[in-house]
Amino acid sequence: MDILKNIQSAYSEKYGAYQSEKQSFQDKIDESESKIAWHQRRKERYEQRIRNLSFPHWTDNLVRPIMAEVARLTPDIIWEERDRMVTFGIRCECPVYGETPDGHTVGILFTPGSKINDMVWYDTGEVKERFSPGTIGEINGMNNVSKVVESIDELVALVRRQDANNLKEQ
Numbered sequence: 001m002d003i004l005k006n007i008q009s010a011y012s013e014k015y016g017a018y019q020s021e022k023q024s025f026q027d028k029i030d031e032s033e034s035k036i037a038w039h040q041r042r043k044e045r046y047e048q049r050i051r052n053l054s055f056p057h058w059t060d061n062l063v064r065p066i067m068a069e070v071a072r073l074t075p076d077i078i079w080e081e082r083d084r085m086v087t088f089g090i091r092c093e094c095p096v097y098g099e100t101p102d103g104h105t106v107g108i109l110f111t112p113g114s115k116i117n118d119m120v121w122y123d124t125g126e127v128k129e130r131f132s133p134g135t136i137g138e139i140n141g142m143n144n145v146s147k148v149v150e151s152i153d154e155l156v157a158l159v160r161r162q163d164a165n166n167l168k169e170q
Contacts, residue, residue, distance in 0.1 A: 058112045059085030059094050062120045067096050069152045070108070074159060076101050089140040098159070104166035106159045111146055121146040122155060125162070 131137030
């Protein structure tokens with residue numbers, strides 16, 4: 001009988017050790033799940049903060065202040081006022097128009113840049129025939145020559161050239 005008790009005792013010890021080790025691992029799992037849940041809630045709060053951020057759109061934060069300065073330097077031109085600067089086409093063109101005292105329309109066509117150093121471009125008024133007439137590239141203004149906005153004065157000069165050209169055409 002001693003042998004049976006020894007076998008049962010050995011099994012009982014192993015079973016107890018197993019249960020103890022299993023519970024230890026389960027406690028670690030529960031603790032990890034608690035931490036995961038805490039981190040998940042934290043992650044969700046950060047995601048909500050990201051959703052609440054106001055994206056600095058290039059039209060509102062570059063084009064609008066640039067045009068405010070152009071308008072200040074061209075008080076004779078009545079520039080359109082818009083609540084929202086709208087973009088068009090595959091170039092994301094943002095046109096801004098004004099009317100001269102003679103009733104001519106002048107404008108600047110802005111497009112976004114891709115780097116910090118070339119944040120906003122404008123069409124110079126020149127055209128190169130890179131895309132055939134009627135193609136998507138030509139229709140979307142891809143033949144227009146664009147230049148990085150380097151000064152407000154160059155935009156004012158562009159508008160003045162347009163006005164002068166309008167007067168010549170009359």
